[in-house]
Amino acid sequence: MAVFSNIPQQKQGFAFGLEIELSVRPKFQTEVELQEAGWDASVQPDSRDEARKAMNRSLIRTRISDHLRTEHLSVSLINNTYNAWTVVDEPSLDESGPFWRAQIVSRVLSTDEEWQVEVSQVFQILSTGWSISTRPGCAMHVHVSKGVEEKDRYTIDDIRRILKATAIFDDAITKIMPPHRKMNPWAMPNFQSERAPAFWEKKYADVSAQTWAPLFSIFDAITQIGTPHMEMSRYRYTSWNFSYLATQCGTIEFRRPPSAQTESVARHWIGVALGFISQALNTDFNQYTSSKTHPSVQELLGFLAQGTARLDLLSQRCLDPAAIRENGRPPTTYTPARLQEIKNKMAEKDQAGSPFATKMTMLANSRGNTASGSSGMR
Numbered sequence: 001m002a003v004f005s006n007i008p009q010q011k012q013g014f015a016f017g018l019e020i021e022l023s024v025r026p027k028f029q030t031e032v033e034l035q036e037a038g039w040d041a042s043v044q045p046d047s048r049d050e051a052r053k054a055m056n057r058s059l060i061r062t063r064i065s066d067h068l069r070t071e072h073l074s075v076s077l078i079n080n081t082y083n084a085w086t087v088v089d090e091p092s093l094d095e096s097g098p099f100w101r102a103q104i105v106s107r108v109l110s111t112d113e114e115w116q117v118e119v120s121q122v123f124q125i126l127s128t129g130w131s132i133s134t135r136p137g138c139a140m141h142v143h144v145s146k147g148v149e150e151k152d153r154y155t156i157d158d159i160r161r162i163l164k165a166t167a168i169f170d171d172a173i174t175k176i177m178p179p180h181r182k183m184n185p186w187a188m189p190n191f192q193s194e195r196a197p198a199f200w201e202k203k204y205a206d207v208s209a210q211t212w213a214p215l216f217s218i219f220d221a222i223t224q225i226g227t228p229h230m231e232m233s234r235y236r237y238t239s240w241n242f243s244y245l246a247t248q249c250g251t252i253e254f255r256r257p258p259s260a261q262t263e264s265v266a267r268h269w270i271g272v273a274l275g276f277i278s279q280a281l282n283t284d285f286n287q288y289t290s291s292k293t294h295p296s297v298q299e300l301l302g303f304l305a306q307g308t309a310r311l312d313l314l315s316q317r318c319l320d321p322a323a324i325r326e327n328g329r330p331p332t333t334y335t336p337a338r339l340q341e342i343k344n345k346m347a348e349k350d351q352a353g354s355p356f357a358t359k360m361t362m363l364a365n366s367r368g369n370t371a372s373g374s375s376g377m378r
Contacts (some may be wrong), residue, residue: 111311114314168293180258240254254276
């Protein structure tokens with residue numbers, strides 16, 4: 001069925017941020033600069049000399065930061081400020097050949113500012129000095145909140161709506177993903193894997209026989225902000241991550257996008273995240289209660305297009321409609337050994353948390369915000 005809003009049209013603004021995972025190799029001039037700073041060209045990412053590899057990674061992060069500053073961007077190597085871009089290490093990323101891991105974390109951005117200029121500058125600088133690999137292990141995460149003030153936090157009604165949209169389009173979003181992001185352990189579908197609570201997964205599986213009403217009734221019964229995370233998943237590694245709702249961060253994280261090599265790809269997936277949540281907040285889902293079908297990819301496109309059209313003017317053209325199409329290739333499979341390796345990395349990453357979520361927490365602290373149910377990050 002076609003998706004449309006039954007709620008009066010209104011502009012929708014958001015605060016948001018990016019975590020851009022990278023696998024990079026320095027181009028000739030950049031390698032010259034690195035060598036002048038102490039780069040050890042004899043050390044490769046697959047070397048066993050951890051100390052020398054760590055030094056090379058540190059030099060890479062410093063050089064990327066220096067390059068970004070040439071575009072007058074505010075950049076830091078320490079994730080201790082919310083108003084600067086940060087270049088950090090990401091130990092969960094695989095390294096091989098001549099490509100080294102790194103992660104760029106945006107400052108807190110807003111849909112009513114020219115954020116696309118900054119994103120363009122970042123990728124222009126990267127492409128000038130670095131070769132970027134599209135390794136399957138890399139991804140881009142988009143954190144979205146309604147604003148940076150306590151009054152802007154998602155309400156219970158907002159969360160119910162977003163959960164319904166997440167369920168309805170779980171299948172369509174999986175279909176548009178490349179093979180390595182369809183059933184990726186770092187960003188599994190919210191309702192089609194073991195990450196979903198069993199009774200939610202059962203209601204989702206029964207939609208074709210019982211309609212969406214039984215699952216929606218579960219969402220409508222939610223009365224606490226933290227419930228979606230407690231119920232949705234034992235992990236934060238799902239397509240839409242709700243684990244920060246009950247923290248000072250307060251964002252919903254879209255973890256599904258693949259790695260971005262270019263500004264246009266990054267901008268598109270930002271558009272998907274913003275458009276999806278925008279339209280979810282402005283849709284009357286009662287139209288689905290008697291439906292027994294899952295919306296198509298074309299209907300997902302209509303949903304996203306309506307959502308982005310409602311954004312602030314400076315953000316309305318970030319979505320690439322031509323990129324919303326089904327990828328018919330099967331999901332990437334993982335061996336038991338690889339799954340165990342990923343599980344071990346997840347345990348380590350859980351201790352560190354999300355670098356952008358840390359920035360949102362710092363911003364909340366600077367404004368004296370407090371969140372119900374938690375006072376910090378996990």
